[in-house]
Amino acid sequence: MSDKTLLALSWTPTIAQPGDVRELPESGRDALIVTATQVDGQWVILSRYGDDIWHLDGFPSNKSSSKRRLDFSRVPAAFRAVVKAMLYRYVLRGREGAGRPKGSSTVNLFNNAMPFLRHLEMLKLERLSAVTPMICTAYVAVCKAHLQPKRSKGEPLSPSGLKGRFKGVEAFHELSQYTDDPMPQHPWPETSGEAIARSTGEYNRSGKTPLIPDDVFCALFEGAHQQVERGNEVLNLRDELDAIAEQPKTLSTSGLIWVKNCHLGISGWEGGLTVFNKALIDLRTACYIVLASTSGCRNHELANLQSGAERRTEDDEGIIFHWMRARSEKTDAGIHDWMIPEAAVRALRLMERWSAPYQAMIAAEIVQRRRANPLDPQIAEAQKHRHSLFLGVHARANNQVRTLTSTTWDLNLKTFAKNLGLTWTLSSHQFRRKFANYAAHSRFGDLRYLKEHYAHWSMDMTLGYAMDDGWGQHLDLDLYADIEAELDDIKVDVVDNWLGDKSLAGGYGRALNHWQRNPQNLLIFKDRASMVKSIAESSAIRSNGHAWCTADNDGCVGNTLDRTRCGDCNNAVIDARHGPIYLRQYNDLKELLHCQDIGEGGRQRIERDLKRCRDVLIQLGMETLIA
Numbered sequence: 001m002s003d004k005t006l007l008a009l010s011w012t013p014t015i016a017q018p019g020d021v022r023e024l025p026e027s028g029r030d031a032l033i034v035t036a037t038q039v040d041g042q043w044v045i046l047s048r049y050g051d052d053i054w055h056l057d058g059f060p061s062n063k064s065s066s067k068r069r070l071d072f073s074r075v076p077a078a079f080r081a082v083v084k085a086m087l088y089r090y091v092l093r094g095r096e097g098a099g100r101p102k103g104s105s106t107v108n109l110f111n112n113a114m115p116f117l118r119h120l121e122m123l124k125l126e127r128l129s130a131v132t133p134m135i136c137t138a139y140v141a142v143c144k145a146h147l148q149p150k151r152s153k154g155e156p157l158s159p160s161g162l163k164g165r166f167k168g169v170e171a172f173h174e175l176s177q178y179t180d181d182p183m184p185q186h187p188w189p190e191t192s193g194e195a196i197a198r199s200t201g202e203y204n205r206s207g208k209t210p211l212i213p214d215d216v217f218c219a220l221f222e223g224a225h226q227q228v229e230r231g232n233e234v235l236n237l238r239d240e241l242d243a244i245a246e247q248p249k250t251l252s253t254s255g256l257i258w259v260k261n262c263h264l265g266i267s268g269w270e271g272g273l274t275v276f277n278k279a280l281i282d283l284r285t286a287c288y289i290v291l292a293s294t295s296g297c298r299n300h301e302l303a304n305l306q307s308g309a310e311r312r313t314e315d316d317e318g319i320i321f322h323w324m325r326a327r328s329e330k331t332d333a334g335i336h337d338w339m340i341p342e343a344a345v346r347a348l349r350l351m352e353r354w355s356a357p358y359q360a361m362i363a364a365e366i367v368q369r370r371r372a373n374p375l376d377p378q379i380a381e382a383q384k385h386r387h388s389l390f391l392g393v394h395a396r397a398n399n400q401v402r403t404l405t406s407t408t409w410d411l412n413l414k415t416f417a418k419n420l421g422l423t424w425t426l427s428s429h430q431f432r433r434k435f436a437n438y439a440a441h442s443r444f445g446d447l448r449y450l451k452e453h454y455a456h457w458s459m460d461m462t463l464g465y466a467m468d469d470g471w472g473q474h475l476d477l478d479l480y481a482d483i484e485a486e487l488d489d490i491k492v493d494v495v496d497n498w499l500g501d502k503s504l505a506g507g508y509g510r511a512l513n514h515w516q517r518n519p520q521n522l523l524i525f526k527d528r529a530s531m532v533k534s535i536a537e538s539s540a541i542r543s544n545g546h547a548w549c550t551a552d553n554d555g556c557v558g559n560t561l562d563r564t565r566c567g568d569c570n571n572a573v574i575d576a577r578h579g580p581i582y583l584r585q586y587n588d589l590k591e592l593l594h595c596q597d598i599g600e601g602g603r604q605r606i607e608r609d610l611k612r613c614r615d616v617l618i619q620l621g622m623e624t625l626i627a
Helices: 026-030 077-093 103-122 133-145 159-176 193-197 214-229 231-245 253-266 272-295 299-303 342-372 377-385 406-419 430-442 451-457 460-466 477-498 507-516 528-538 563-567 576-592 599-619
Strands: 033-039 042-048 053-055 069-071 310-314 320-327 335-340 391-394 400-403
Touching (some): 033 053, 033 077, 033 377, 042 053, 077 103, 077 159, 103 159, 159 193, 214 231, 214 272, 231 253, 231 342, 253 272, 272 299, 272 342, 272 430, 310 342, 320 342, 335 342, 342 377, 342 391, 477 528, 563 599, 576 599
Antiparallel strands (some): 033 042, 053 069, 310 320, 320 335
């Protein structure tokens, strides 16, 4: 890394530089600044053009240093110079019609283009100007035939993986026009990399994040919640151990460990320091699980959480809303607010206490670095993590304290799940989809847990009334889109079940059964999938627990007071999953008939409801269960 600095500049030092390196002498070209950072108001150069490794900026705090750089030694020697020229152009100016890229976009472009460069090297090509559409078409075939390593189960590349590779080739075509070795033609003159990636059914597999099963999620959340509930007890014990360590240094390292182990034993803790330190790590993981499960945040958004991130607002009816604020790198909006329940508030406050000693270690590091070199770029790096919550010690980096990386989180989560006896392959990005799925289910009246929280989320954008002028104005709109996508998936699954070969009850259910019997109705759609999607999109579907209601509003008494009414309602669909509910209700009503104090009106009401339940069970083909 360069130790040369630019002092007291009030502008980004790369702005005045040329947008490409054509016609520049080698000395002037190699001196160009690629990235720089500010340390206490002064610019410090991170990388120059001539460096073999470029250190990039603009990353979320959960990215390790190895994933924030470009190592040009990886590039085939014949293309190293032109790749540097292209990426310089990309870092400083971006692509046509877009602004300067973030660091992750640059690294992704570099990594996605590497297979293409190796393909050219295998063909013994040494210039981009020799690349033709035919060569690019052959590369497409190679990518589609490629099987990933065993750690990826030996599967072909996903559509998103193919798309990344092909768009990397398109980017190189565009950027090479600003070099001395331009690609003469677009790689696919009549189409695009995105279209090619999705052109065959074989590779048109869903890349959707796996949905954590309910039983796995409930066990995971319960295990995490229990640890959060007793978290202050663990941290009290940690503070006591820290106080022992701060006493006059009269003990050796082994002696201090012995004293701490004795203290743990007296406090009722079994297993000594080894087990206790593991419990501290598990507590951090438990807090993460609670926050990720109840907020819908991405991993890097939770990594960006800092002390003081929580606030509450109150609406006109006295309902308290809790909010959590962090920076999101997903959009240019930056700061986002997420509504969280009280369980998440407890986890957030616990992490503020958990992280305090680690934040102090970063503060001490900054002081030491300033004494050694006031313009050390690591000062700016340390300041980014100074107030973070999810911190850890990096043993391979001289025990530096930094925000945990996404890779570390996936390892911690897998270990946590394994310790609970779960076999599900857990990863950090699965929590966002689970949140969206649960919030979508709340729209159906199927509130599985944290009932009030998900009921609030089901209110679409009407949450605005709960916000004040200075807080809650930066909602994560992408999360609403994810919830809507889950809602659409649920509706499609429901309709797909309706259009099976099993009988339906309810007025709308009987109409669907009758409609399916007419082949002319089915010919309207090109295939079954189109039919299911069309009906799902055109129907207002929600669950009331004992039926699917398709009414435009929820004012029907069948949803609340007179539940057996759904059997005759033209808006109701009752399927096999509701059968046990009606059977239980039928048996309970039969017992009520023996009551002597219900009067004639009560008896008539019971007989009416009995008939409704009986009719539903008969329509569902369950008449043999009726005594």
